Amino acid sequence: MEKIQVEICLGTTCFVMGSSHLQELIELIPKRYNNKVEVSGKPCLGLCSQDCEYSQAPYVKVNNEVVSQATVEKVLKVIEGIIGNNEK
Amino acid sequence: MRNNNSQAVHLKKQILIKIIEAFFSDDYERNTRLIPYQMRPKGSQVPYRCCIYKERAILKDRAIAELGFSIEEHDETVLLSEYAKKALEREKPEKNPLTVLDAACKGCVPSRIYVTDLCQGCVARPCQSVCKFGAISIVDGKSVIDGTKCKNCKQCMQVCPYNAIVKITVPCEDACPVGAIAKGENGLARIDFDACISCGKCVSACPFGAVHEKSQVIDILKHIKNGEKVIALIAPSIVGQFPGNIYQLKTAIKKAGFYDVYEVAQGADVTTKNEACEFEERMKKNEPFMTTSCCAGYNQLIKKHLNEIKPFVSDTLTPMAYIGQIARKKEPNAKLVFISPCVAKRVEVEEDPNVDYLMNFEELGALFVARKIEILNCEEEKFDIESSKQGRGFGVTTGVANAVKDASKNSDCVKPTCVNGLNKDTIKQLKKWAKDGKCEEGNLVEVMCCEGGCVGGNATINSVKIASKAINEFKTKSPHINGVEICKESS
Incomplete structure (x- = not known):
């Protein structure tokens, strides 16, 4: 099965608006999901500049789903959802 | 609990960005x-408050604070545009670095011990028998506390088998280590600035984001826009607060309009060397212990509440004071801006002869966002003088004490101990050491106002854990203090 890809935006806007805290996921995810999920910090994903929406930052991409105002809990929930679907 | 990643903080940053964009x-x-x-256009959702008008009123108050004014003295009829103009016209930032936003303050119910509905009205009644003050009576089969008799000893809370008794807290009052914030006559929080040590704990504690720093962003940007030389002095705790490394950050800060960037860690190296010498001299005179003196919150605590410890406090200046001297000598006409993790330094900046302004990490972050500066795309630029690993470690608890130990000629004689965060208990401890004239735990006492050190400051962006890790990694790549150039004139 293909690995779930988690990309944390570490561009300036996302970092300042809270993705600094999401770096926690870089340690947490491999521990929790072994090799089902791959996580990485990325330079600006360009999502904030589309319509100047820094109010919705920080952004995380899980596969191709964009998670806005992302928190550790929110991202984990999306991952759980995908894993749940895959196992059905 | 401190949370620098809450919705309230997010909102504050959004407004900061908008003010800078407007500027x-x-x-x-x-x-x-x-x-x-x-931010709240007609017909938009009302996420937090009772109606859109209150949301806007609070956003306006936040903007006023971020323009650098006190809400306490604010006249509601004055338009935000008028405040924007006044911010631009003022010669000097206002005194008292904090303000309470009346409209945002919930006016929490007063702090007390309270019996909840979970009380089962048991036969044993341990709460009643344990209370030494006769404050608990039984009404309609359940325990009730008489507030006039209760001394908040919490004994009843501990003995209740149903955990039915709770302490109702007022977060700002609870967080303040010196009792400087309390409810005024109208039930809203008020800061007593004669007692306030500007530690910023109330800012972090209030879940409504009602306590605000008064920003100097407009004052600083005005000088930049006028084409004046404005120099950023970046605190050691900045490492880990932004993406990229500190050399890319230097370029980013210059892109934002600053003329040059100095590491305050360079000043920390001077502090370390001087404090190590001072420590040796004091020990030669058989003094029992010495405390560090670089934390601005601690320095205000000494001044306002803990005079008795003064003889034991190091006379060495802070890293900011030394780097201020160094930068001022090189650039006599520049405006010097300390880039800070906390509000306490605002008071130190106000008193410092060289440093002119303070911009905190949140404000610098907002400036980057507003100016669309992508730090990860910035080139690296080195500093003229590379600071030591000791100086670069000042922002994390134990960093200062260990630096002094590392720089001492007789490092075996240095026994460091750390006060990791000022609160009611640690202040009591410090008082005791001062009164007894001895400290059992060591002879070099590092005092940091914030838990975790400066990385725990109220205006930080990252978590203490991730930021401390980043600083420790950066330290391993930095030279030892015995190998770096120290500015002699500052000694």
Whole structure:
């Protein structure tokens, strides 16, 4: 099965608006999901500049789903959802 | 609990970004006035408060604080555009670095011990028998506390088998280590600035984001826009607060309009060397212990509440004071801006002869966002003088004490101990050491106002854990203090 890809935006806007805290996921995810999920910090994903929406930052991409105002809990929930679907 | 990643903090940063965008726009005053309406346009959802008008009123108050004014003295009839104009016209930032936003303050129920509905009205009644003050009576089969008799000893809380008794807290009052914030006559929080040590704990504690720093962002940007030389002095705790490394950050800060960037860690190296010498001299004179003196919150605590410890406090200046001297000598006409993790340094900046302004990490972050500066795309630029690993470690608890130990000629004689965060208990401890004239735990006492050190400051962006890790990694790549150049004239 293909690995779930988690990309944390570490561009300036996302970092300042809270993705600094999401770096926690870089340690947490491999521990929790072994090799089902791959996580990485990325330079600006360009999502904030589309319509100047820094109010919705920080952004995380899980596969191709964009998670806005992302928190550790929110991202984990999306991952759980995908894993749940895959196992059905 | 401190949380620098809450919705309230997010909101504060959004407004900061909008103010800076407005400042650089073609109509600063009008665009500032429109901020509450842009953020809560007609028909938009009301996420937090009772109605859209209150949401906007609070956003306006936040903007006023971020323009550098006190809400306590604010006249509601004055438009935000007028405040924007006044911020631009003022010669000096206002005193008292904090303000309470009345409209945002919940006016929490007063702090007390309270019996909840979970009380089962048991036969044993341990709460009643344990209370030494006769404050608990039984009404309609359940325990009730008489507030006039209760001394908040919490004994009843501990003995209740149903955990039915709770302490109702007022977060700001609870967080303040010196009792400087309390409810005024109208039930809203008020800061007593004669007692306040500007530690910023109330800012972090209030879940409504009602305590605000008064920003100097407009004052600083005004000088930048006028084309003056403005120099950023970046605190050691900045490492880990932004993406990229500190050399890319230097370029980013210059892109934002600053003329040059100095590491305050360079000043920390001077502090370390001087404090190590001072420590040796004091020990030669058989003094029992010495405390560090670099934390601005601690220095205000000494001044306002803990005079008795003064003889034991190091006379060495802070890293900011030394780097201020160094930068001022090199650039006599520049404006010097300390880039800070906390509000306490605002008071130190106000008193410092060289440093002119303070910009905190949140404000610098907002400046980067508003100016669309992508730090990860910035080139690296080295500093003229590379600071030591000791100086670069000042922002994390134990960093200062260990630096002094490392720089001592007789490092075996240095026994460091750390006060990791000022609160009611640690202040009591410090008082005791001062009174007894001895400290059992060591002879070099590092005092940091914030838990975790400066990385735990109220205006930080990252978590203490991730930021401390980043600093420790950066330290391993830095030279030892015995190998770096120290500015002699500052000794």
